[in-house]
Structures are given as structure tokens and as C-alpha cells.
Amino acid sequence: MSDTHEQGSVFIDDQSYRLPITVTPERYQIRLTPDLKTFTFTGEETVTLSVHEPVKEISLNAAELNIHRVSVTDIKGEVIEGTVCLDEANERAVCTFPQTLAPGLWRLHLQFTGILNDKLHGFYRSTYKDMNGQEKMLASTQFESTDARRAFPCWDEPALKAVFQSTLVVDEQLTAISNTAIVHETRLPGTGKKEVVFADTIKMSTYLVAFIVGEFEATDPVFVDGKPLRVWAVPGKRHLATFGQEIGAASLAFFSHYYGYPYPGDKLDLIAIPDFASGAMENLGAITFRETALLVDEKAATRSELERVADVVAHENAHMWFGDLVTMRWWNGLWLNEAFATFMEMLAVDHYKPEWQRWTSFAVSRAAAMLVDGLKSTRPIEFPVRLPAEAAGMFDILTYEKGAAVLRMLEQYLGSDVFRQGIASYLRKHEYDNAETTDLWDAIETSSRQPVRALMDSWVFQPGYPLITVRAEQTTLILTQQRFLYLQDDAAHGQSWQVPLFLRIKTAAGVQTRTLLLTERETRLTLPAAPEWVVVNADGAGFYRVRYSHDLLNQLTPHLQTALSAVERFNLVNDTWAATLAGLSPVASYLDLLALFREERDHNVWTAILGSCHYLYRLLDPQQRPGLQVFLRRLLGPLTQKLGWHPLPGENDLTGQLRGELLSALGTLSDDAATQTEAKTHYLRYKTNPRAVDPNVVPALVAIIAHTGGRAEYEEFHANVTTAKTPQEEQRYLFALAAFRPADLLDRTLTMTINGEVRTQNAPYLMRSLLLNVDGRERVWAFMKKHWEEMTRQYPDNSIVRMCEGITALVTPALEADVRQFFPSHPVKQGAKTIDQHLEKLRIAVACKQREETNLSAYFSRQS
Numbered sequence: 054m055s056d057t058h059e060q061g062s063v064f065i066d067d068q069s070y071r072l073p074i075t076v077t078p079e080r081y082q083i084r085l086t087p088d089l090k091t092f093t094f095t096g097e098e099t100v101t102l103s104v105h106e107p108v109k110e111i112s113l114n115a116a117e118l119n120i121h122r123v124s125v126t127d128i129k130g131e132v133i134e135g136t137v138c139l140d141e142a143n144e145r146a147v148c149t150f151p152q153t154l155a156p157g158l159w160r161l162h163l164q165f166t167g168i169l170n171d172k173l174h175g176f177y178r179s180t181y182k183d184m185n186g187q188e189k190m191l192a193s194t195q196f197e198s199t200d201a202r203r204a205f206p207c208w209d210e211p212a213l214k215a216v217f218q219s220t221l222v223v224d225e226q227l228t229a230i231s232n233t234a235i236v237h238e239t240r241l242p243g244t245g246k247k248e249v250v251f252a253d254t255i256k257m258s259t260y261l262v263a264f265i266v267g268e269f270e271a272t273d274p275v276f277v278d279g280k281p282l283r284v285w286a287v288p289g290k291r292h293l294a295t296f297g298q299e300i301g302a303a304s305l306a307f308f309s310h311y312y313g314y315p316y317p318g319d320k321l322d323l324i325a326i327p328d329f330a331s332g333a334m335e336n337l338g339a340i341t342f343r344e345t346a347l348l349v350d351e352k353a354a355t356r357s358e359l360e361r362v363a364d365v366v367a368h369e370n371a372h373m374w375f376g377d378l379v380t381m382r383w384w385n386g387l388w389l390n391e392a393f394a395t396f397m398e399m400l401a402v403d404h405y406k407p408e409w410q411r412w413t414s415f416a417v418s419r420a421a422a423m424l425v426d427g428l429k430s431t432r433p434i435e436f437p438v439r440l441p442a443e444a445a446g447m448f449d450i451l452t453y454e455k456g457a458a459v460l461r462m463l464e465q466y467l468g469s470d471v472f473r474q475g476i477a478s479y480l481r482k483h484e485y486d487n488a489e490t491t492d493l494w495d496a497i498e499t500s501s502r503q504p505v506r507a508l509m510d511s512w513v514f515q516p517g518y519p520l521i522t523v524r525a526e527q528t529t530l531i532l533t534q535q536r537f538l539y540l541q542d543d544a545a546h547g548q549s550w551q552v553p554l555f556l557r558i559k560t561a562a563g564v565q566t567r568t569l570l571l572t573e574r575e576t577r578l579t580l581p582a583a584p585e586w587v588v589v590n591a592d593g594a595g596f597y598r599v600r601y602s603h604d605l606l607n608q609l610t611p612h613l614q615t616a617l618s619a620v621e622r623f624n625l626v627n628d629t630w631a632a633t634l635a636g637l638s639p640v641a642s643y644l645d646l647l648a649l650f651r652e653e654r655d656h657n658v659w660t661a662i663l664g665s666c667h668y669l670y671r672l673l674d675p676q677q678r679p680g681l682q683v684f685l686r687r688l689l690g691p692l693t694q695k696l697g698w699h700p701l702p703g704e705n706d707l708t709g710q711l712r713g714e715l716l717s718a719l720g721t722l723s724d725d726a727a728t729q730t731e732a733k734t735h736y737l738r739y740k741t742n743p744r745a746v747d748p749n750v751v752p753a754l755v756a757i758i759a760h761t762g763g764r765a766e767y768e769e770f771h772a773n774v775t776t777a778k779t780p781q782e783e784q785r786y787l788f789a790l791a792a793f794r795p796a797d798l799l800d801r802t803l804t805m806t807i808n809g810e811v812r813t814q815n816a817p818y819l820m821r822s823l824l825l826n827v828d829g830r831e832r833v834w835a836f837m838k839k840h841w842e843e844m845t846r847q848y849p850d851n852s853i854v855r856m857c858e859g860i861t862a863l864v865t866p867a868l869e870a871d872v873r874q875f876f877p878s879h880p881v882k883q884g885a886k887t888i889d890q891h892l893e894k895l896r897i898a899v900a901c902k903q904r905e906e907t908n909l910s911a912y913f914s915r916q917s
């Protein structure tokens with residue numbers, strides 16, 4: 054164990070948001086008694102402290118707690134009573150003692166009470182209906198980033214690690230779960246309660262502590278490294294836990310092997326909570342999830358719903374080492390925690406189900422990150438964080454997806470073995486401790502003997518990414534880099550990156566691959582002969598865009614399906630689309646390129662194509678839309694015909710997903726009447742026999758019926774939300790309510806977002822979907838403005854910016870002007886930077902509309 058004093062130098066000297074480190078915790082003994090009827094809890098704790106210099110005052114974090122009694126005991130057992138003063142603004146308790154405490158070990162005793170809030174943070178309550186329709190209550194915790202202080206007074210900073218021993222006093226019939234195994238459980242006669250005592254944790258950060266109390270059922274354990282792994286759910290849902298437990302065990306075993314380090318906890322519980330603000334939380338040994346991210350019916354779910362569960366479970370398990378065993382020293386390092394877990398999630402899921410081609414579908418996430426990172430209002434991956442609240446803005450696509458993508462690029466550049474060796478030695482060196490980003494680069498530099506830090510600094514500490522322009526002059530290939538931006542900005546001209554370039558080149562001498570590091574603005578590569586075609590960013594791991602010269606592009610396009618892998622085709626579509634949005638390339642060229650993809654069989658490539666078509670649809674005025682719809686029917690028609698409505702013998706899961714996505718686009722976006730009619734027939738069959746329709750087609754049926762439906766269909770879907778048999782089905786029908794087009798039905802869904810009918814974990818996302826409904830956008834935006842105060846008060850703080858992502862769909866000059874006027878006087882608590890990004894995306898879309906709408910009309914009239 055390291056002396057926390059040694060970390061003093063990295064602490065920024067500002068007492069307003071960092072606790073003094075004259076006193077640091079070694080071990081917490083916490084006893085909590087939650088009351089699910091009054092939504093309160095009582096607590097007491099004893100913290101073993103190291104006092105490093107003489108003090109009369111001890112400061113620690115506390116929020117929404119009443120502390121009734123405080124005292125300290127010295128090593129001889131002498132008790133000194135103190136007084137406590139709460140500093141609400143800084144979320145602190147300052148304990149003052151009548152005499153000076155000498156350096157050495159002390160015990161601090163505190164008695165306190167708190168509330169089980171309904172804000173989905175700290176120690177909070179969650180309500181659900183049981184199988185008999187009876188309302189039930191459970192209590193759970195969510196402490197990251199800084200909400201442990203709402204459950205017990207503590208040194209709530211990631212570097213102030215300690216051992217935790219918890220005891221929960223709960224009603225006899227309830228289950229109590231915490232980070233470690235239960236040591237003993239004792240009935241407290243005459244009280245109807247029992248005392249559940251948990252083992253000591255490893256030395257860890259406060260944000261990883263967890264308490265869960267309620268009625269739960271568990272699966273039988275499976276064992277990994279000799280440690281039991283269980284899935285918990287509220288009664289009646291245990292049968293949905295099989296898949297989650299399977300990927301849980303598989304990924305835990307994978308990581309234990311990959312890291313060369315056994316799972317650091319003594320057991321692992323995966324717990325589904327009916328109300329949950331994020332996807333899941335990596336509390337050591339007691340990972341909490343929203344239900345859709347853990348519970349699933351393997352037979353009824355789509356492939357992508359299963360993938361979502363696999364992703365989230367693997368992600369949280371990866372954190373048990375990376376985050377829990379070794380933790381960032383301060384919140385600026387949060388990105389590495391999350392980026393790394395996202396990267397590891399891909400590796401683990403790819404290992405678990407290679408047929409899902411997880412790294413190919415990661416291209417979709419990478420592209421989403423590149424969309425944000427191509428904005429002037431983007432940010433570097435890592436930036437200085439002073440207040441913990443600033444860290445809240447870090448839980449975004451740049452941290453998770455861009456972070457994971459640049460790690461993948463590094464791994465592919467160095468080779469997966471030396472990368473893995475670097476990770477393993479980093480974990481060994483910093484186990485039970487904290488580390489900085491540079492510590493990881495040091496470890497990988499040692500294993501790879503490459504200048505990793507310099508390379509990664511160019512990606513981590515500067516915003517944006519490069520556009521690689523490539524052209525050929527006889528046998529010379531000329532590659533240059535400049536920052537890619539959708540809206541031009543002179544300030545960006547000086548930027549450059551250390552770019553790992555992956556090339557595949559066909560010449561008369563055959564196909565060769567080359568990897569080089571571009572460190573200058575431009576490099577020239579001499580080839581053995583003039584190229585027949587060139588693929589830059591081969592295999593697609595580079596976090597950059599490619600722009601081929603006219604000649605090179607023309608050489609490449611005849612070989613789309615033979616020379617390019619799926620991820621390379623994805624990137625070609627996506628990079629060309631980005632160039633179109635940036636005004637570097639005309640929209641007609643983009644549509645000409647799409648027309649070459651009629652034979653495409655990869656669903657990710659179709660995701661890129663259909664995403665851009667949805668985007669164009671939103672730009673167009675209603676009278677222009679039929680032209681796009683005709684174009685789409687021609688593009689989608691032939692393959693959709695071939696695939697039909699039912700799985701073909703021997704086809705893989707990915708083809709099933711592709712079928713569903715194409716049918717959905719044909720029946721909604723391109724309003725194809727025949728598809729809509731047939732969808733109704735299949736939906737009727739599905740209702741009488743759910744097994745008669747492939748699960749991957751069901752979302753398409755629901756989407757088409759919502760798109761074309763009226764009151765009767767609305768009533769049916771509305772009822773289905775409550776009677777749904779799985780969390781996925783519930784989500785599907787709930788979000789379908791946002792896709793109906795009649796105004797009165799939209800109004801009903803709007804009302805549901807604020808009247809308590811929809812859980813606050815879902816309501817902001819339902820609102821986002823409503824904003825994306827082209828037919829109702831004026832109405833929805835007006836509603837959101839009117840009810841902004843209620844929404845921001847009711848919804849979890851972290852969800853507001855995610856809801857606001859919907860404003861990017863308000864693509865008319867008038868709506869844009871109104872949106873721009875709204876936000877300066879209606880700031881969001883978390884993620885102000887993200888609002889700027891939404892506004893810039895909207896600017897890009899409106900600019901594209903103004904630049905291209907006549908060109909689009911001309912293009913579509915030529916085709917008919």
C-alpha cells in the first residue's frame with residue numbers, strides 16, 4: 054500500500070473542491086438501516102484514519118445527510134467528542150474537536166441519517182410493479198462520480214482509497230447485496246429485521262461502493278477463477294438472466310486471461326434495477342444495470358438486443374480490473390477508464406461471438422465519434438478537470454467511442470501482443486492504487502519499445518482528427534494530413550497528428566500492405582509500379598478520414614465488393630458523406646456512389662447509407678421527399694426482394710438483422726405501400742404466434758405499423774408497453790409511441806413524458822425520439838420549451854443533454870433560430886459543451902439544406 058502523502062504533489066492546491074489530506078481514511082466500517090416505507094435511512098460508521106499532521110479539524114464529504122454525533126478515539130481508546138458543521142455548498146462536513154489530534158492512527162465515529170431519494174443517484178429508491186400488479190420498492194446506489202457522500206460521510210475522491218466493511222440491517226424477507234460476500238447474517242429478534250455483515254473489500258475508491266436492498270431472485274452461481282457469479286432480478290424475471298450470466302462468465306474468464314490477473318473480488322453479482330440513470334455501473338463485485346442491459350429472452354430478442362447486453366456486461370466486467378483494481382487519480386483520467394473498458398468490451402464480445410464481427414460494427418460507433426469530433430465545438434479526449442461536476446461532462450462519445458477507437462488504432466499499430474503485455478504490467482504495477490494516463494503509455498512503451506507517449510499525446514490532448522488526402526503521380530503515392538472540420542475554421546490549420554497509416558496497394562506486382570507513421574504534413578511513398586487501386590486506412594482502425602483523388606476513387610469503385618472489406622466500404626461511404634456535409638464534395642456524387650451499393654450485404658454499411666438518407670429526408674421540404682423515396686426504393690428494392698421476410702436456410706444472425714433494417718427503411722422512410730401492407734399481415738401472424746416471425750423482423754413490423762398507424766394501433770401499442778414480457782419488448786413499444794404521426798397521438802405521447810407514466814430513466818429518451826419525428830417536430834419542440842422546467846427537475850441530470858440531442862433534427866432555418874435563442878437562457882446542469890455540439894450539428898444540417906436542396910431536387914427529377 055502506498056502512503057497517500059506521496060500523492061500530495063499531484064493534488065491541485067485549491068481547498069474549495071479538494072479535501073485537505075492532513076487526514077486520510079484507511080478502513081471504513083459502515084452500518085446502514087434503510088427504511089423502504091419512509092424513504093429514509095440511519096447510519097453509523099467508524100473510519101480508521103491516518104492523521105499525518107496535528108489537526109483540530111477533520112473535513113470530509115457529506116451531502117443531504119444529517120450528522121448527529123461525532124467523536125474520535127485514539128490508539129489507547131480515549132474518546133474525544135466533537136462537533137460537526139455541514140457546508141452544504143461544498144458538500145462537506147467539518148468535524149471540530151476541543152483538542153489537537155496528534156499524528157498517528159485514530160478512529161472517527163459518526164452517526165447520521167439520510168434520505169432514499171428519487172433522483173437515481175446516491176442511495177435512491179426504485180419502484181416497480183410485481184407480478185400481481187402490486188407496487189414495490191427497492192433501494193439501490195449509484196455513486197459515480199461523487200454521490201457516495203449522499204449515503205455515508207466519506208473522503209469522496211478516487212485517490213483516497215480505503216477498505217470498506219459494510220453491514221446492512223434490513224427486513225427479514227429482503228435481500229441485501231454489497232461489494233463482497235456475506236460473512237454472516239443474523240436475525241434481530243423482535244424487530245422483524247436481520248443484520249447482514251459483508252466481508253472487507255479490497256482497497257478501493259468510494260465511488261465503487263454499492264448497497265442494494267429489496268426483493269430479488271438470483272440464478273444459481275457459475276464459477277470463474279473459483280469465484281461465484283450470479284445474476285439478480287426482481288421476482289418473476291430470473292428466467293431472463295441466462296444470457297447475461299453466460300456472457301458475464303465468458304467475459305470475466307476472458308479478462309482474467311487477457312490481463313494475466315485473476316478477478317480481484319471475492320464474488321460477482323450482476324443486478325438488474327428497474328430504475329437506473331445510465332446503462333450500468335461497475336461497483337466492484339456488485340455491478341448494477343438497467344434491466345434492458347442485463348435481462349433478455351434469447352429466443353425472442355433481436356441480435357442487436359443481445360449484442361447490447363453482451364456489450365454492457367463485458368464493459369462492466371472489464372472495469373473490475375481497469376478502474377476498480379487500478380483507478381484514475383483524479384477525474385481528468387476518467388476517459389482512460391471508460392475508453393479502455395469500451396475497447397475491452399469489443400475484444401471480449403468479439404471473442405465470445407466471432408460471427409457477430411464486433412470490430413466491423415464498431416465502425417458505426419467510431420463514425421458517431423468522428424461526427425462530434427469533426428465539430429469546432431469538440432474537445433480533446435483528456436482535459437483539465439477541477440470540479441468533479443466538470444467530470445460529468447466527460448461521460449460522452451468522445452470519452453467512450455473516440456477513446457476506444459484511438460486505443461484500437463494503437464493496438465493495431467503496435468501489435469496486439471505487445472499491447473496486451475503493456476496492459477498487464479500496468480495493472481501489476483499499480484494494483485490497489487491510482488494511476489495517470491502517462492503511466493499506461495510508459496508501460497506500453499516498455500513492452501513495445503515504440504514512442505507511444507508522443508504518438509498518443511497527439512490524439513489525446515488535441516481536439517479533432519485529420520483528413521488524409523491521397524493522390525498518385527505515376528509510381529509515387531502522396532499522402533497529406535490536415536484537420537477535418539464540417540465548418541471551416543482558420544485556427545485549425547497548424548494542427549497535425551502522428552498518424553498510423555495502414556495501406557493496401559494493388560500494382561502489377563500484386564497486392565501489398567504497408568504500415569507507416571505519418572508525422573509530417575505530407576509523405577511520399579514510392580511503389581514498385583503504378584497503382585491499380587489503393588486502400589488507405591486498410592482494415593479501418595485509423596481514427597481519420599480519407600479523401601481519394603478523383604482518379605484513385607474511380608480506380609477503386611469497380612472493386613467495391615472484391616477489394617474492400619466491409620469496414621472499408623463502410624468508411625468509404627461514411628467519409629464521402631462527411632465530405633458532402635462539409636461542402637467538400639457535391640451531394641450528387643454521394644448519391645452516385647450509393648447507387649453502387651445495391652448488392653451490399655453488410656448491415657453496418659447499410660447503417661451508414663440509411664443514416665445519411667434519413668438525414669437527407671429531414672432536410673427536404675415535404676414536396677421534395679418523394680424523389681428521395683423513389684431513389685431509396687430502387688436502392689433497397691432488389692436486395693430486400695432477395696432476402697424476403699423469413700430467414701433463409703443456413704443464414705447467419707447478421708443477415709437476419711440486415712433483413713429487418715432494410716424492411717423497416719422501405720416501409721417507413723421510403724413509404725413503400727407493398728411493404729406496409731405485408732408488414733400488417735406479418736404482424737397479425739406475430740400476435741397469434743410470436744414464434745412465426747423471426748425476432749429480427751419484429752422491430753421493423755412495429756416501426757412500420759407506428760409509422761402508418763392511427764388511434765387503434767396506438768391504443769394497442771400503448772397497452773403492450775405494460776404487458777410486455779421482456780424489457781426489450783417494453784422499450785420497443787414505448788419508443789414506437791413516438792413514431793405515430795397524427796398530432797393528437799403525438800400529444801398523448803408528449804404528455805406521458807412529464808405525467809409520471811414513463812420512468813424518468815426513459816422519459817428523456819422518449820422525448821429525444823419525439824424530436825426526431827419529422828412530422829411533429831414543430832409541435833414537439835414547442836412542448837419541450839413549455840415544459841422545460843418540469844423536465845429538468847424530474848429527469849436525471851445526466852440525461853438532459855442526451856434528450857437535447859433531438860434538437861439536431863429541427864432542420865429548418867426558423868426552428869434553428871428559435872433553438873439558438875432558447876439555450877442561452879436555459880442552461881443545462883451537466884454537459885454545456887455537448888449542447889454547443891448539438892447546436893453546431895444543427896447549423897451544419899441547415900447549411901447543407903440551403904446549399905444542396907436545389908441540387909437534390911434536380912438529381913431526383915433526373916432519375917424519374
Ligand SMILES: [Zn+2]
Nearest residue numbers: 368372391394
Ligand atoms: Zn464504463
